[in-house]
Amino acid sequence: MEPLLSVRGLTVTFGSFTAVEDVSFDIHAGQTLAVVGESGSGKSVTALSIMRLVELGTRGKIERGEILFRTPDGDMIDLVQQSEDAMRAIRGNQISMIFQEPLTSLNPVYSVGDQVAEAVILHQGLDKDAANERVLEMFRLVRIPEAEKRMAQFPHEMSGGMRQRVMIAMALSCDPKVLIADEPTTALDVTIQAQILGLMRDLREQTGAAVLIITHDMGVVAEVADDVVVMNRARVVERGSATQIFESAAEPYTKALLASVPRLGSMAGRDEPAPFDLVEYQS
């Protein structure tokens, strides 16, 4: 099957610094791909490059590579070659994104309902009433309790978990083909993280959207990903299905990374604490 989104040979620089080098991967409809790596690996820059947000306000530049996206009409277009106007029509509409900090990703001066409605009005050309209908539907989809009442609330009146649900509702409001989630649960408490991950998995099945999840957390990867791309120092180190990566990683970096991941239950049956059995990794 032809992929929905195909990144080929992507290289992104900030001045003389290469943040992403020769990165390639494919995402298919209905699939979740996790790009995993530690800080500075280039995973977030990769996500921003797909949205073509990396060049705005920073010195970032897409140096080489293609980002092929299959439009709803079935054409393959290269996002790197699109004009800013064309990208604006794609962002939030066909490809949407959620961010790490639900605390700050919502505008404090508008009610959450208005903010989601605005995205719908912008892309779908609905009137205010139809947009509000859609918002209510989305709030129910992401299981915000008392959705109608919540629509009138302001971000500061909501908890972090509820705000992230609002962000997800906003991201899904225009039926995107691809959802990019940049560390969507990192700022959340563990019980709330579990809820959001469950929700994302459920929604992917319901909407058929492809999900690109950017994370540093191997636990999150194991919970949601079908396929995994491991990044280190701007490059893809290893790729494979989630089970392949977790059970038979081939690359030394992946092995070292996995060895340092704390796993719940790994100490079962042992009375005394024990250090990690670290694997040496020289880059």
Place this chain on the structure above:
Amino acid sequence: MTLPVTGVSPEQGDLGPPGRQALRLFIRNKAAVFGLVLLAAIVFMTLFGSFFYDQDPSRIIARPLQGPGEGDAPALGTDYLGRDVLAGVVNGGSTSLTVALVAVLLVAVIGVSLGAISGYYGGWIDVALMRVTELFQVLPALLFAMVIVALFEPSTRSVAIAIGLASWPQTARLTRAEFLRLKNLEFVKAARASGASDFRIIWRVIFPNALPPLIVSITLIMGAAILFESGLAFLGLGDPNSQSWGLMIGLSRQTFLNGWWTVTFPGMAIFATVLSFSLIGDGLQDAFNPKLRGR
């Protein structure tokens, strides 16, 4: 009873829109409310005062330089020509307030647009606009305004424009600083990721968040503009055809020692107006301060 293990979060309570919270805090501030009442009284006097005290301030009605209560003088005495000081005070506010209002509108439009564009786009646009701003800032404001008024005919309009042109740099810098702070926040990034245009991001996303400090600053500039207008009028650069508090003081300065009332009452009117703006500005500053929220 034990601790509830699950439940819907009670949240932080219904705080309402950020603006409503600020209003609550403002109303609780006695000094600010006093300032607002004082300003309302002054505006009311300026708009409707002549219905209650129907006296032409430019008419000579009695012997000159009679103090309050002396001879046939009106309540606040007469000036050096024998005109009614009270009528002057009642009618003089309209010029001061009109000039200040127009000047402040000009300040807001120029300062906010330049500051917003400068802060949002950065780079060479920012450098160029900030050089222009600095140029206006280093010019001595009073001298600059005097030149403008002298170049054109002194009129309500030219005075207002002069004050506006001399006062906008502060607002531009403040707006720029707010935009620099806000443009990198996550919700701006999120707006961009949802396909919003630059125009939309500047005015619908960032600007409402930059408003609180701007409102405070504009309020204080309003007070300053009133003083500014009075200063120009005092120096003889006001509109000679209209009545204004500053003009009254300016014209009476020669006779001040023979009639304290000729300058004191218009002076008090200016003082009260500037004070009211100052108190309102301080009150708004506290009301918008997030550290005082929820109290």
Place this chain on the structure above:
Amino acid sequence: MSPLVEVRDLCKHFPVGAGATVYAVEGVSLEVGRGETLAVVGESGCGKSTLAHTMIRLHDPTSGQVVLDGVDISTLGNRALREHRRKMQIIFQDPFASLDPRRPVGRAVAEPLLIHGLATGSEAEDLVADLFVKVGLEADMMRQYPHQFSGGQRQRVCIARALATNPQLVIADEAVSALDVSIQAQVINLMMGLQDELGLSYLFISHDLAVVERMSHRVAVMYLGQIVEIGPRRAIFENPQHSYTQRLLDAVPIADPRARRDRPLLTDEIPSPVWPAGTSPDRVVMREVVPGHLVAEEA
């Protein structure tokens, strides 16, 4: 032998205006044994950091006692407190924020030595060099500035600073949470090695249960300012009794795609620790499951 630290019925309340109160820490009692790691786990707002900060008197407690090595430090005056402060040190989450960017890191490590009059001049320099080696850095790195270090190295510097006064108790307040996993694992191994070498006790404040399972001897679970379950690590992880402990453990993502579970799509949240005027939380009643393993009674 008596425990190193005994916390008895500690309370810390913050007024938040309009008569409401945050019951950040409410009637907490616990002990930390010598050479032992007690982990305090819970989600944001549960009061675990406030507990740590109150124990070392960064806040004054509202009521209750903190007995360190036989001395109640909860009511000591400033001067007497300083004597005892050197016995307990704290490491914070953000190694970026806790070092002065304009001073060489060696100075930061030497400072507690100088403040407590434990060493002077070249003597202090030698001690700092030793500490650097102890935490896995090179001695001549002490002349470098914080920006020349990576996050993990900075946290090592912070550990060296905490160890400078030869403390008996080190409080780690989310000390490894901001680090990349590979660095986190190294720092945890370092901390465990130092514990064996120096006989340190740790109070390990964390939200990460997998890390806690690695390095703790005993675990306390905090919820809304109170401890709802406390006991040996194995008891908490292998035989959790309180429903909140179970919920917390169930929520931890497991780094094994085959262990993927279907989760119920819950939307409930943690209630707020703010109590309006005239109300206050009920104290939980603890029952003993087996000696050393206590759990709060549930309705």
